[in-house]
Amino acid sequence: MLSPDEYQAALAQLALRDADLAAVLHAHGAPVVNPRPTGFATLVLLILEQQVSLASAAATFGRLETLVGEITPARILAQTDDDLRSAGLSRQKARYVRALGDHVADGELDLDALDALDDGEIISRLTAVTGIGTWTAEVYLLTALQRADVWPAKDLALAVAAHEVKRLDSRPDEATLIELGEQWRPFRTVAARILWHHYLNTTRKKGKTKP
Structure with missing residues (x-):
């Protein structure tokens, strides 16, 4: 399970490593984690x-x-x-x-x-x-389990956000999204949360697409 302190440390590391993720955090703040109950x-x-x-x-x-x-x-x-x-x-x-x-x-x-x-x-x-x-x-x-390095590459909102945040030529397919996520190990969960945060605060509000 990714503890609150580990989550904050991961946010800081990813912001240092990736200027695009840092820009999302600067624009919208850190995504709030509301864990779902297990079961x-x-x-x-x-x-x-x-x-x-x-x-x-x-x-x-x-x-x-x-x-x-x-x-x-x-x-x-x-x-x-x-x-x-x-x-x-x-x-x-x-x-x-x-x-x-x-x-x-x-x-x-x-x-x-x-x-x-x-x-x-x-x-x-x-x-x-x-x-x-x-x-x-x-x-x-x-x-729910709050694992640190999960990358749901089949997720549409994640693909839409990655397309926009990383300024890709087209929306990435699953294989491309998997490859893209490799740079954010061992904190792909946190990278996913940042990208979803962008999606919720920009793309979905504009009504461009929906997951």
Whole structure:
């Protein structure tokens, strides 16, 4: 887990190493970290966030909480598909959250044990669940487990921000974004937060694109 002091030190190091990231920090200040809680409910929210806006996912998550109360594997598995769809989940995402519930309830996925594992092993275990891909696993590592060197190269907002901040000729594809991120090791999580900070304070406000 990246401690607050380590986070501040990483911001300072990245600003010294990269003038473009330093310019984002100068323009908008340091991004505030609001860690997500670890556990089942956060993974459900991340599934809901796949390929939709954060606001849309949050609204669906709120309706799901209204339906089941505390979001636990047992309460999700007690719902029918029609119940889940009444909360706004697509048929596919209802299947995904149910698959996650099955894995956790059956003990195939021990969420409490993840923090003791390295990043690659965590990603491997999470992506064994239907509906959890690399992006979902990496964002869980970054926002909930607070790992220091995670780079979600499939993230659209990250690509848009990198295009603008680094003044690239075109929006980078996944392979290009992976290569770009290498320069910011071992603090790619912090670099990602800086780029997202730019996106939230410029691109999204202008309505150019949405994640």
